[in-house]
Amino acid sequence: EPEVTQTPSHQVTQMGQEVILRCVPISNHLYFYWYRQILGQKVEFLVSFYNNEISEKSEIFDDQFSVERPDGSNFTLKIRSTKLEDSAMYFCASSPGQPGETQYFGPGTRLLVL
């Protein structure tokens, strides 16, 4: 069964450093998402991406964040200058497209900012 994959599974970085989290969505899906889950809190929407542009972004997704689909398979989340409060589990998800379609989640990348 096709699945969403994410790399790395864990990343430790110093405050102020740039990180890139990588995702490979399911191949025939059209919509891509990033969510994050701070330890002990609920999963929060960050951004949705369709047709090579951002469809919607949350208040969390400020200028420090960017997303890109550099080729036909990868979908990346970049944090330009990490802060302590960026420490969280970051989930990538993809869906075939229509509202109500299931979003399939990857296993997540646990980011720790020191």
Place this chain on the structure above:
Amino acid sequence: AQSVTQPDIHITVSEGASLELRCNYSYGATPYLFWYVQSPGQGLQLLLKYFSGDTLVQGIKGFEAEFKRSQSSFNLRKPSVHWSDAAEYFCAVGITQGGSEKLVFGKGTKLTVNP
């Protein structure tokens, strides 16, 4: 504003007992509703979803949920819990805007299963 409330932070049941996890949503339009499960250190796995039609939906692992529009609820049930069901359960509503859809999650209910 759209929101999902899961009033029970933690529930403990005995193996073989029945289970009901509560979920209430706030959304002006017809909701798309989802239940996901997260095992420790794992990602989110879809258990079931309500899109339209029959208000009682069946999912994987013997779970079912009932959509009640009048109560704005989408409670998850299982008649007999197994030890492997111990996990955290998240209810979510799909919010459609501009052609894309984001999921708004509740805070989750952690399920402990006693032998």
